[in-house]
Amino acid sequence: MAISPKTIGRLGLYRRTMQKMLADGREYVYSHEISNACSVTAAQVRRDLMTIRFTGSPERGYSIAGLLQSISDLLDDPEEQRVALVGVGNLGQALLNYFRGRRATLQVAAAFDVDPAKVGRVIAGTRTYPMQQIAAVFSKQSIGIAILTVPAAEAQAVATSVVQAGARALLNFTQVHLRLPRGVFVESIDFGVSLEKVAYFRQQGG
């Protein structure tokens, strides 16, 4: 059963909400409460849970612990997935901090940078290697996911080399449209386009 990217994204959101609720000592939750917490309609929540075959009861709603488990079973690979970040600038460092100590199943295992001052240092818990060692480190640490936070000019070359080194999925923060072999999953986050969109819909809304 294929699950759409949109549903996957929302499930990630629900999981975060469930973690918060569980921490608050709650045990059960209704679809309209998740709806409220995530700005998604209640029908959408139920539809999403239906696609992962998680069921609740009209009486008490959904078990929070159970839902958490089901979402995690789906999203988290059974074997730990290892991630590398390439480009330890401000953005790269912000991301290293953000992902520091997150779920063990999805761990940033290495960082890479051209700057000799950064190479060898441990930044936000992650060791930084020179770019030349991408192939070696990806292979030794079996890294399959790369986060790209390099300048636009280097983006394509770096992307090609991490894929060569074994990356099968990329989170691309550069504004470059990457050309990569089929089968490599790329998610791009484009600050410029996002800000333009926000600006456009500001005009509209008000």
Place this chain on the structure above:
Amino acid sequence: MAISPKTIGRLGLYRRTMQKMLADGREYVYSHEISNACSVTAAQVRRDLMTIRFTGSPERGYSIAGLLQSISDLLDDPEEQRVALVGVGNLGQALLNYFRGRRATLQVAAAFDVDPAKVGRVIAGTRTYPMQQIAAVFSKQSIGIAILTVPAAEAQAVATSVVQAGARALLNFTQVHLRLPRGVFVESIDFGVSLEKVAYFRQQGG
């Protein structure tokens, strides 16, 4: 005529490509070339241009300068839109650098932070003010757009205060789901969810 967020996003992409092509000295472009450069089908490109009523000719395709103009007329507000960034951490600084000296119609006019060491400094061309001055500076500089790069714990409070101060659109980098009055446009960029999505589709694809 309402234009969907998706189309707006793609138009931003096309514009960037057109700028590059114009800089390369090209004058005309075919839909399949834009398609290639942006990973969007040619039919989609033509459909998007149709919605903004921009037409080309079978002979030479679309005028690059003309298309650039049409997209800009749509995306750029006739009056300059002013943006503030709240939270000058690593991510905030990365964004200030990214947006530095971008199109004059969409300018980051002020930054805010709690850290006294940052207040008063000019970072990436943008002056930093203390949080207490949000209301005053938003009003004086007529800022209508805010970028939120503060820690999760402060996100809701800061969001509320920038909206109070006059912001009508937010680019939210915190993982907090913001509760704001209707009519305020919020675009959220959620690193955690994005990485989880990438990880999930890596499993699938490979």
Place this chain on the structure above:
DNA sequence: GATTGTGAATAAGTTCACAGCC
């Protein structure tokens, strides 16, 4: 009585495919 689970309806987004044009 309020909620779940879901078929059916609707809406949004994309692609097809081809007439018309240069």
Place this chain on the structure above:
DNA sequence: GGCTGTGAACTTATTCACAATC
């Protein structure tokens, strides 16, 4: 011949609405 512009077909995503359930 290869392109644009576009109605129509199709696909994907969301919402409705209600029978079944506790």
